[in-house]
Amino acid sequence: MEAVTETMVAADAREETRARIEQAALDLFTAQGFEAVTIDEVADAAGISRRTFFRYCSTKADAVWGQFDGHVVRLEGMLAAAAADQPVLASVYAAYVEVNDYAAADLPMLRQRMRLILTEPALLAHSQLRYADVDRVVAAHVARRTGVAPDALVPRLVATSTRAAATTAFELWLADGRITLGAALHQAFDELAAGFPSLR
Amino acid sequence: MEAVTETMVAADAREETRARIEQAALDLFTAQGFEAVTIDEVADAAGISRRTFFRYCSTKADAVWGQFDGHVVRLEGMLAAAAADQPVLASVYAAYVEVNDYAAADLPMLRQRMRLILTEPALLAHSQLRYADVDRVVAAHVARRTGVAPDALVPRLVATSTRAAATTAFELWLADGRITLGAALHQAFDELAAGFPSLR
DNA sequence: CTTGCCGGTGGCACTGGGTGTCACCTACGG
DNA sequence: CCGTAGGTGACACCCAGTGCCACCGGCAAG
Numbered sequence: 001m002e003a004v005t006e007t008m009v010a011a012d013a014r015e016e017t018r019a020r021i022e023q024a025a026l027d028l029f030t031a032q033g034f035e036a037v038t039i040d041e042v043a044d045a046a047g048i049s050r051r052t053f054f055r056y057c058s059t060k061a062d063a064v065w066g067q068f069d070g071h072v073v074r075l076e077g078m079l080a081a082a083a084a085d086q087p088v089l090a091s092v093y094a095a096y097v098e099v100n101d102y103a104a105a106d107l108p109m110l111r112q113r114m115r116l117i118l119t120e121p122a123l124l125a126h127s128q129l130r131y132a133d134v135d136r137v138v139a140a141h142v143a144r145r146t147g148v149a150p151d152a153l154v155p156r157l158v159a160t161s162t163r164a165a166a167t168t169a170f171e172l173w174l175a176d177g178r179i180t181l182g183a184a185l186h187q188a189f190d191e192l193a194a195g196f197p198s199l200r
Numbered sequence: 201m202e203a204v205t206e207t208m209v210a211a212d213a214r215e216e217t218r219a220r221i222e223q224a225a226l227d228l229f230t231a232q233g234f235e236a237v238t239i240d241e242v243a244d245a246a247g248i249s250r251r252t253f254f255r256y257c258s259t260k261a262d263a264v265w266g267q268f269d270g271h272v273v274r275l276e277g278m279l280a281a282a283a284a285d286q287p288v289l290a291s292v293y294a295a296y297v298e299v300n301d302y303a304a305a306d307l308p309m310l311r312q313r314m315r316l317i318l319t320e321p322a323l324l325a326h327s328q329l330r331y332a333d334v335d336r337v338v339a340a341h342v343a344r345r346t347g348v349a350p351d352a353l354v355p356r357l358v359a360t361s362t363r364a365a366a367t368t369a370f371e372l373w374l375a376d377g378r379i380t381l382g383a384a385l386h387q388a389f390d391e392l393a394a395g396f397p398s399l400r
Numbered sequence: 401c402t403t404g405c406c407g408g409t410g411g412c413a414c415t416g417g418g419t420g421t422c423a424c425c426t427a428c429g430g
Numbered sequence: 431c432c433g434t435a436g437g438t439g440a441c442a443c444c445c446a447g448t449g450c451c452a453c454c455g456g457c458a459a460g
Contacts, residue, residue: 014437039416049438051439052437125329153372156368158399160368168353195394199288200287238445252409
């Protein structure tokens with residue numbers, strides 16, 4: 001952090017550091033495995049101290065999640081803006097597809113990130129905490145639209161099973177290099193919403 | 201560990217120690233919270249050393265899971281023994297209900313365990329690793345019965361979403377003191393299998 | 401009875417994630 | 431020129447988890 005910050009406002013420098021940490025973490029974790037890399041190594045690669053790493057990422061696992069909070073916020077906004085006459089399940093379906101509509105340039109990094117999250121046990125475990133936020137947002141939406149409590153069966157079930165569908169779509173997208181993420185999401189949601197027609 | 205083992209075979213003593221660790225862990229975690237309790241405290245309460253704790257539980261989180269491996273094995277057996285003419289989804293449904301058919305005497309401890317797992321963030325995260333085993337078993341069953349690969353969309357999706365349904369049922373059972381665990385499971389699976397009819 | 405093996409245990413030291421504290425430095429307004 | 435505030439690094443600390451070794455009990459062979 002020397003010449004880089006010269007002509008930079010503080011917020012920009014912060015964002016730039018954040019991105020450098022994330023890239024260093026993704027690369028090191030991909031190359032050597034999540035457990036095999038220490039935080040000191042990530043911090044060194046990002047040109048900061050160990051202590052500063054924890055000021056940007058509250059957890060080692062957090063380093064791979066990027067701006068996931070913004071992701072959740074965008075999903076929440078889409079759900080809130082959904083047409084009132086649209087079926088609830090369809091609105092969740094559409095919001096999941098839209099929030100995961102990445103630009104082509106972002107796909108390689110997304111692949112790297114999701115491969116780590118779904119492959120490394122520690123990151124898979126941690127993902128449950130991040131996805132819990134998503135579930136709360138979806139459950140609140142379903143509850144609002146159906147007039148029941150957010151912790152009732154149907155809102156919770158819709159939230160967890162639609163997220164399960166999205167996760168499955170990501171797994172499929174990662175394993176099969178040909179299918180589009182959007183196509184995988186559509187397949188998974190169609191199966192789920194119809195009660196698994198292909199099993200009858 | 202002195203007089204207790206007098207008339208005991210080694211395996212019995214081991215099992216008795218295991219149960220003591222589990223009870224101590226559940227009680228301490230419930231009373232003070234998972235993070236606030238150190239392993240030394242659990243070990244002391246169970247009358248063993250810290251090092252021995254890790255010979256029984258590979259992780260602090262593992263202490264609350266009891267004989268979950270046996271659970272998974274039983275589920276696998278039920279799925280393997282399912283009638284060939286039964287619809288696949290129904291066989292998964294039935295196996296989940298049957299494997300969670302606890303004796304009344306076991307319910308308090310199950311409640312304590314599940315409340316911790318669903319309430320404590322660290323345990324919720326860890327649960328993902330345990331449930332991954334369940335998912336593999338279910339996906340393998342669905343794959344076998346439908347003649348596709350275990351990592352194809354439908355087997356994975358059935359596995360993750362049925363587990364989501366089971367988890368939701370547990371949450372409902374915990375929150376609502378009146379409903380039976382079996383009834384909650386039935387409600388959740390019925391919604392899921394029919395594609396959320398209550399939303400139409 | 402003694403010797404030697406063997407499984408379970410405890411003690412100890414070490415690595416690594418995460419936190420609290422403090423000193424420093426730099427940019428800013430007075 | 432001074433004072434303050436926010437970001438940073440260094441250090442000390444706690445705790446989860448691991449490797450290693452020494453010990454102690456039982457048990458079979460001699």
